[in-house]
Amino acid sequence: MNQIDYKIQVTGDGSPSLCFKSPSGDYGELMHSRDGAITETLFIYQPVLDALKEFKGMANVLSIGLGLGYNEILCACFELQNPNCQLRIFSYESVEFLRTSFQSRFQENQDTELNSVYQNILDRAGEHFSLPATKIDDQIKKIFNRGDLIIRGSLNQNARPQEKFNGIFYDAFSSNTTPELWTEEFLNDLIELNTQDPCCLSTYAATGKLKRALLKNGFHLEKREGFANKRESTLAHRFLDQK
Numbered sequence: 404m405n406q407i408d409y410k411i412q413v414t415g416d417g418s419p420s421l422c423f424k425s426p427s428g429d430y431g432e433l434m435h436s437r438d439g440a441i442t443e444t445l446f447i448y449q450p451v452l453d454a455l456k457e458f459k460g461m462a463n464v465l466s467i468g469l470g471l472g473y474n475e476i477l478c479a480c481f482e483l484q485n486p487n488c489q490l491r492i493f494s495y496e497s498v499e500f501l502r503t504s505f506q507s508r509f510q511e512n513q514d515t516e517l518n519s520v521y522q523n524i525l526d527r528a529g530e531h532f533s534l535p536a537t538k539i540d541d542q543i544k545k546i547f548n549r550g551d552l553i554i555r556g557s558l559n560q561n562a563r564p565q566e567k568f569n570g571i572f573y574d575a576f577s578s579n580t581t582p583e584l585w586t587e588e589f590l591n592d593l594i595e596l597n598t599q600d601p602c603c604l605s606t607y608a609a610t611g612k613l614k615r616a617l618l619k620n621g622f623h624l625e626k627r628e629g630f631a632n633k634r635e636s637t638l639a640h641r642f643l644d645q646k
């Protein structure tokens with residue numbers, strides 16, 4: 404694993420977030436809201452899983468990007484509480500350190516630098532869902548062992564998924580940091596080619612390009628406030644037979 408310079412920052416609700424140091428020595432974008440990483444994750448992304456509660460069988464979920472794995476941990480909680488629905492989770496993450504750390508901790512049961520961070524998130528998710536953290540931990544291992552947690556590298560126009568998704572956690576960094584993930588062409592291609600009904604997409608951001616791509620592809624936009632100081636976020640649904 405390449406050495407990587409990063410800082411763990413405790414956010415307003417006590418849950419951890421992370422930012423990387425750039426070669427110039429500045430810290431980059433924090434992965435979550437300073438007001439609360441897990442509170443933001445639950446507010447923005449839990450609706451994607453709530454939309455799958457009635458789904459029977461295997462639902463494909465896309466997570467961009469893996470980061471500290473908050474959304475993957477929510478997926479494990481969802482499976483424990485909704486045994487009728489299994490998830491196949493495709494998580495994209497450009498930073499090898501984050502991919503390797505998550506896999507080492509949850510798939511191979513090894514110590515990593517981020518173990519206390521993962522434990523903090525497991526404990527908080529456990530408190531929120533009234534589930535023992537050890538059960539959530541075991542469930543992530545089970546999902547890995549089934550082959551249903553697939554961790555991939557960078558997502559971009561040349562490395563796009565082939566699968567179609569029922570749920571999308573669009574948790575990329577902002578368009579300042581990763582402009583390629585927020586172009587109308589990229590968003591439109593992803594939504595047109597990689598969704599299947601029913602589908603729910605959520606993100607902390609609200610951009611005209613994303614809204615246009617969703618509407619063009621038959622999604623219904625739910626008016627939704629943003630988390631903390633953000634005015635708006637985006638939650639969009641396409642139900643069965645709605646196209």
Ligand SMILES: C[S@@+](CC[C@H](N)C(=O)[O-])C[C@H]1O[C@@H](n2cnc3c(N)ncnc32)[C@H](O)[C@@H]1O
Pocket residue numbers: 433434435467468469470471472473474475495496497498501556557558559574575576581584
């Ligand atoms: C806002 S953070 C995601 C936080 C994450 N969902 C969590 O639960 O901690 C954005 C993540 O996207 C990753 N990323 C940046 N560009 C990417 C790309 N092109 N493809 C995949 N991941 C990318 C970053 O390294 C970072 O981990």
